[in-house]
Amino acid sequence: MSIPASYAILAAVSLAVIIMAKAVPPVKGDRTFFVFGDSLVDTGNNNYLATVARADSPPYGIDFPTHRPTGRFSNGYTISDIISEKLGAELTLPYLSPELKGKKLLVGANFASAGIGILDDTGIQFVNIIRIHKQFKLFEEYQRRVSALIGEEKTQKLVNKALVLITLGGNDFVNNYFLTPITARSLQFNLQDFSTYLISEYKSILLSLYQLGLRQILVTGIGPLGCAPAMLATRSINGQCAEDPQLAMTIFNPLLNQMIKDLNHELGSVVFIAINSLQMQSDVIYNPSAHGFITSKVACCGQGPYNGLGLCTAASNICPNRDLYVFWDPFHPTERANRIIVEAMFNGSENYMSPMNLSTLLMAMDSIA
Numbered sequence: 234m235s236i237p238a239s240y241a242i243l244a245a246v247s248l249a250v251i252i253m254a255k256a257v258p259p260v261k262g263d264r265t266f267f268v269f270g271d272s273l274v275d276t277g278n279n280n281y282l283a284t285v286a287r288a289d290s291p292p293y294g295i296d297f298p299t300h301r302p303t304g305r306f307s308n309g310y311t312i313s314d315i316i317s318e319k320l321g322a323e324l325t326l327p328y329l330s331p332e333l334k335g336k337k338l339l340v341g342a343n344f345a346s347a348g349i350g351i352l353d354d355t356g357i358q359f360v361n362i363i364r365i366h367k368q369f370k371l372f373e374e375y376q377r378r379v380s381a382l383i384g385e386e387k388t389q390k391l392v393n394k395a396l397v398l399i400t401l402g403g404n405d406f407v408n409n410y411f412l413t414p415i416t417a418r419s420l421q422f423n424l425q426d427f428s429t430y431l432i433s434e435y436k437s438i439l440l441s442l443y444q445l446g447l448r449q450i451l452v453t454g455i456g457p458l459g460c461a462p463a464m465l466a467t468r469s470i471n472g473q474c475a476e477d478p479q480l481a482m483t484i485f486n487p488l489l490n491q492m493i494k495d496l497n498h499e500l501g502s503v504v505f506i507a508i509n510s511l512q513m514q515s516d517v518i519y520n521p522s523a524h525g526f527i528t529s530k531v532a533c534c535g536q537g538p539y540n541g542l543g544l545c546t547a548a549s550n551i552c553p554n555r556d557l558y559v560f561w562d563p564f565h566p567t568e569r570a571n572r573i574i575v576e577a578m579f580n581g582s583e584n585y586m587s588p589m590n591l592s593t594l595l596m597a598m599d600s601i602a
Contacts, residue, residue: 277304466541
């Protein structure tokens, strides 16, 4: 495919911005970083499980520093990796990795597992995945391991001062409510009531994080699911973002933002930061050329319409330049799209991060360190 000169220029400018951002000195202060959630942030836990929800074969990882698959559902870095990079820290290892031991435990850990959701019945087709409450059990085990290393008091301080990212909810729609034309959940709930139910369950999950001693928690909303290549291939009319999944996001995300605001009020402090993933990703998806992308409809790796059908494998269509595509596979962003998202997390206005962006949060953490 030939690339118009205007796109090439925009891509070059955007790439220069990314390189300049990388050159900025890392944020001061050592930070422990914990990650919970699904495939958007799983860095390889599912590699150690008997499940089909895994990304441990080529071409996944094609742009990772090793150019090998790592279990990340990306051509390169995930948003959690990029946050670690901007913190000037080592990448958090998957909790199930045998390399996570000794002093590496003090960097933090990634407990995320592809396929999971807010609800325990989400992703049942993947069988053996680490559901969110199991992730919390593993975190308790992590604390015991660290206590054996540095003592209980220091472990508690480490946990209290840690930065946390949790990403949940997308699979509850993709791999549950909308999985087939008719599902048990769609018969049980309309979209409004299902979203309300998810929020009530999510609130208990967030409270569990607080009860585990975590105090600086980034909570992502759900991006424009109806615009993902998989949804365009299976639910779209004339290449437009699929209507019902898009409607679901306009219901779920405001409820999530309000729940987070109420929860902070109940706790008497800003514990949870809401990330407006819908706005961040919509900016890129609806105006890809402004960010140097040539398309937000077609996945880089896949097959069928919009490369949106089936899995990304070595036999799939693979684009030669991942930096020009918003989506890597039928559902997951490319590394470059992830970098744009993280930049908005660090420096975005309240339209993107509420009640404060990540840079402001980190400065507040430093002031009380």
